[in-house]
Structures are given as structure tokens and as C-alpha cells.
Amino acid sequence: MAWIVLLVLIAVFLLWAIWAYNRLVNLRNQVANGWRQIDVQLKRRYDLIPNLVNTVKGYMQYEQETLRQVIEARNQAVAARGVAEAAQREAELSGALGRLFALFENYPELKANQNVLQLQEELTSTENKIAFARQFYNDVATKYNIARETFPSNIIATLFRFQPAELFAVANEQEREVPKVDLRF
Amino acid sequence: MNIWEQQARNRRNTLLLIALFVAVLAALGYGADWYFGSGDFPVLTVLALMMATGQALVGYFAGDKIALALSKARPVTGSTFAERQLINVTEEIAIAAGIPMPKLYIVPDPDPNAFATGRSPQHASIAVTEGLLQMLSRDELQAVVAHEIGHIRNYDIRLMTLVAILLGTVLILADMARRALFWGVGRRDRRSEANVVLLVVWLLVSILAPIAAYLIAMAVSRQREYYADATSAELTRNPEALIRALQKIAAAVQPTTAIPQSLAHMCIEDPRGRSINEKTGFWSELFATHPPLHKRIEALRRMAYLQT
Numbered sequence: 001m002a003w004i005v006l007l008v009l010i011a012v013f014l015l016w017a018i019w020a021y022n023r024l025v026n027l028r029n030q031v032a033n034g035w036r037q038i039d040v041q042l043k044r045r046y047d048l049i050p051n052l053v054n055t056v057k058g059y060m061q062y063e064q065e066t067l068r069q070v071i072e073a074r075n076q077a078v079a080a081r082g083v084a085e086a087a088q089r090e091a092e093l094s095g096a097l098g099r100l101f102a103l104f105e106n107y108p109e110l111k112a113n114q115n116v117l118q119l120q121e122e123l124t125s126t127e128n129k130i131a132f133a134r135q136f137y138n139d140v141a142t143k144y145n146i147a148r149e150t151f152p153s154n155i156i157a158t159l160f161r162f163q164p165a166e167l168f169a170v171a172n173e174q175e176r177e178v179p180k181v182d183l184r185f
Numbered sequence: 186m187n188i189w190e191q192q193a194r195n196r197r198n199t200l201l202l203i204a205l206f207v208a209v210l211a212a213l214g215y216g217a218d219w220y221f222g223s224g225d226f227p228v229l230t231v232l233a234l235m236m237a238t239g240q241a242l243v244g245y246f247a248g249d250k251i252a253l254a255l256s257k258a259r260p261v262t263g264s265t266f267a268e269r270q271l272i273n274v275t276e277e278i279a280i281a282a283g284i285p286m287p288k289l290y291i292v293p294d295p296d297p298n299a300f301a302t303g304r305s306p307q308h309a310s311i312a313v314t315e316g317l318l319q320m321l322s323r324d325e326l327q328a329v330v331a332h333e334i335g336h337i338r339n340y341d342i343r344l345m346t347l348v349a350i351l352l353g354t355v356l357i358l359a360d361m362a363r364r365a366l367f368w369g370v371g372r373r374d375r376r377s378e379a380n381v382v383l384l385v386v387w388l389l390v391s392i393l394a395p396i397a398a399y400l401i402a403m404a405v406s407r408q409r410e411y412y413a414d415a416t417s418a419e420l421t422r423n424p425e426a427l428i429r430a431l432q433k434i435a436a437a438v439q440p441t442t443a444i445p446q447s448l449a450h451m452c453i454e455d456p457r458g459r460s461i462n463e464k465t466g467f468w469s470e471l472f473a474t475h476p477p478l479h480k481r482i483e484a485l486r487r488m489a490y491l492q493t
Contacts, residue, residue, distance in 0.1 A: 030283070034283070037280065041280075114266075117266065118266065118269065121266070121269065121270060121273065122273070125273035125274075125276070125277060128273075128277045129276065129277050129280055132277050132278070132280045132281040133280050135281055135422070136280060136281050136282070136283050140283065
């Protein structure tokens with residue numbers, strides 16, 4: 001009789017262990033996938049920017065410098081090597097785009113142009129998508145970390161050496177500062 | 186309570202309500218089979234369960250097509266700026282939720298409303314009315330879409346199908362029992378006193394059970410509405426946008442005639458309109474598919490750490 005109870009207990013434990021292991025693997029893959037999704041959105045932004053600059057070039061004759069900065073920042077971001085450098089360049093590109101959008105206020109014909117509105121919407125959406133992709137990555141990385149650290153799955157995690165997932169953080173301290181809006185003409 | 190605490194509470198309450206529902210069904214079924222049934226196998230309960238399941242499964246698999254056809258929804262093409270914005274806003278939230286992009290539709294109704302349908306995130310559709318598209322800003326539209334995607338991600342359509350099965354079973358059982366009583370079918374020893382007492386008790390139960398079951402179903406629907414609100418806040422991290430959107434939707438006077446009432450639990454607000462949503466008080470709230478607006482806003486304000 002005691003043997004049967006013991007066997008049942010071992011079977012239940014094994015089943016749980018398999019379930020816990022599979023869940024950790026599942027979450028780990030979701031984390032990797034989430035990270036790649038951010039890249040997808042970043043690539044999308046690269047393709048949209050030259051389009052925007054060409055559309056507004058004709059209207060913004062006095063802003064050649066800002067337009068040049070945007071293209072320069074975009075090319076640097078494309079050419080970046082490694083995660084840290086890429087994050088830095090992406091942040092600079094976001095800054096350059098922000099300055100360009102702020103300048104739109106000076107050009108009423110530009111704001112009325114349907115093409116420009118469409119492109120601005122597309123670029124705003126792309127910026128949002130990058131942010132949401134990072135948010136999703138952090139959410140899924142947190143879920144994985146919780147599963148990795150809580151008892152009893154932490155037994156399985158340590159046994160099979162599941163590494164903690166790093167949360168996406170602000171790379172550049174400057175991004176934390178409130179952006180200065182220059183309203184001088 | 187913040188977003189995470191509210192979500193945990195919603196999930197717990199759903200579980201309790203479903204457990205209560207199963208208990209009511211079990212009590213009713215046990216009584217029915219004990220009195221009217223033959224032998225040990227609960228024939229009546231199983232039969233009722235099968236019939237209700239059959240009905241509900243039709244709804245489960247074809248429900249989205251039926252819903253979209255009934256509301257005369259047309260697919261979104263992205264040809265106008267507003268449609269383009271709707272597509273972008275939905276894509277953004279789909280990324281935040283980690284689900285594939287749902288199919289988008291527009292319902293030709295000037296009253297603002299939206300609903301979600303589809304049996305899983307892979308087969309999901311969201312429809313918004315023309316009124317909603319015109320009335321809301323980008324952020325507010327995104328908050329409403331996030332609420333609908335919340336319904337999809339939380340498998341609410343599946344849950345409400347389960348609730349429909351339970352409700353259907355209760356109604357069928359109660360109906361069977363009333364007919365059987367009418368025709369004088371029942372246990373041979375039913376003349377004994379104890380059995381008469383039990384019969385009376387069970388009769389009361391069979392009249393009250395459908396009402397109780399309906400109330401539990403409505404309670405589940407309301408719970409999932411709160412959950413979808415909290416999911417919207419989680420996905421957008423912007424509960425205030427949903428507050429503004431709900432206020433604008435509530436202020437619109439006409440009911441949404443294009444959306445059938447059977448879809449009410451999937452909508453952002455009850456399509457019957459202002460008169461239903463404004464009523465407060467214990468009894469009117471009990472029969473509603475959606476919680477009263479001021480309570481939803483209160484919950485959202487707490488999520489935004491704006492305690493009143």
C-alpha cells in the first residue's frame with residue numbers, strides 16, 4: 001500500500017516538474033521574440049524617414065540644417081554596431097525627429113498638406129510601436145523573471161540554469177531630462 | 186487598488202462566480218434526476234448539458250460572422266485618414282498585448298460604441314461605429330481599442346460561451362422539470378410526505394434557479410468589463426484616456442441601434458443607451474451587463490493613483 005502512495009507522489013512530482021520546465025522554456029522564448037520585435041519596428045522607422053524628408057524639403061527651405069541632421073542621425077543609426085551603440089543612435093534619431101516635428105508649427109501650408117499629415121501619423125505610430133514593443137518586452141521579461149524566482153519553479157530554474165532576463169532601460173542619461181523646447185525664431 | 190491588484194481581484198471573482206454557477210446547476214440537476222430520472226445515471230442533466238452545449242457551440246464558431254453581419258459592419262480599408270489612424274492605433278496595442286493584429290470593421294451608426302468578437306486571439310475581430318471614430322481623439326480611440334483587445338486577450342468570448350452553456354443547461358433543466366411535473370411523471374413513491382416536501386423545495390428552486398443563473402451570468406459579464414478596463418490601462422499605461430473616452434461615450438444620447446443586444450457583453454458600453462447606463466441602485470445594477478459608469482471611472486482613477 002505504501003509503495004503505491006509513494007509511486008503516485010513521485011509521478012505527480014515528475015508531472016509538475018515537466019510542466020514547470022516547459023513553462024520556463026516558453027517564457028524564455030517569448031522574451032527572445034519580444035526583443036526581436038523591437039528591431040522590427042526600428043527597421044520600419046529607417047525606411048519611413050527618407051520619405052518624410054523628401055516630402056517636406058520643398059516647403060522648409062530655411063530648415064535645411066535640421067533636415068540634414070535627421071538624415072545624418074538616421075544613417076548613423078542604421079550603421080550602428082552592437083546593442084549599446086544602436087540604443088544610443090536610436091535615441092539621437094528620436095531627438096532629431098522631435099525637433100523636426102516641432103518646426104512644422106512654423107509652416108501652415110505644410111501642416112495642411114495631406115501627404116505630410118499621413119507621414120507624420122505614420123512616424124508617430126512608428127515611434128509608439130517602438131515604445132510598445134519595448135513595453136511588451138519588459139512585461140514578458142518580468143513574467144519570466146517572476147517564474148524564474150518564485151518558489152517552487154525556482155528549483156527547476158536553478159537546476160537547468162535559466163538565466164535572468166534583463167529589462168530594457170534608458171541607455172542615455174540625457175533621455176531622462178525633460179526636453180528643452182526652443183521657441184526662438 | 187492599482188492595475189495589477191484589480192486584475193488579480195477580477196480573476197478571483199470570475200472563478201468564484203463560475204463555481205457558484207456550477208453549484209446552482211448541480212443542485213438543480215441532482216434534484217431533477219433524483220425526482221424525474223430513472224436509475225443512477227443523471228440522464229436529464231446530461232441531456233440538458235448536451236443541448237445547451239450544442240446551441241452555444243454554434244455561437245462560439247460562427248458567432249463572429251453572425252455578429253458582424255447583423256451589425257452591417259464593413260471591413261476597414263485604410264483609404265481615409267481616420268481609418269488609417271484606427272489601423273495604426275490597433276497595431277500598436279496588438280504589439281503591446283503580444284497578439285496578432287485583429288481584423289477591423291466599421292459599423293455604420295452615429296452613436297459611439299465598439300465590440301470585439303472571435304473565439305481566440307488568432308481569430309479575432311474588432312468593430313467600431315462611425316460615431317466613435319469621429320468623436321474620440323487618437324489616445325481615447327486607442328484606449329477603447331485596448332479595452333476590446335483586453336476582451337480578446339483575456340479569452341472573454343470563450344468564458345461567456347461557457348457561461349451561456351451553464352445558463353442554457355439551467356433553463357433547459359428547469360423547463361424539462363416543469364413539463365414532467367405537468368404530465369405527472371415522477372418517482373413512484375412520490376406520495377410519501379418527505380418526498381412531497383422535497384418536491385416543493387425543488388419546485389421553488391426550479392423557478393428561482395433560472396433567475397439566479399441569469400444574475401450570475403450578468404455578474405460575470407460585469408466582472409469581465411472591469412477586467413477589460415484594467416487591461417486597457419495596462420496596455421496603454423494611460424487610464425485617463427479611457428476615462429475621457431467613457432465620458433464622451435456616455436454623454437452621447439442615442440442607443441446604438443446597429444449592434445444587437447446579444448452582443449452587449451462584448452461592447453464597451455451597453456448599446457441600449459443612456460437610460461440603462463444612468464440607472465443606479467441595487468436592482469437595476471444587478472440585471473446590467475455593464476457596471477455603472479461612475480464605478481468604472483472610479484476604478485480607473487484608482488489605477489491612475491488619483492484616489493477620490
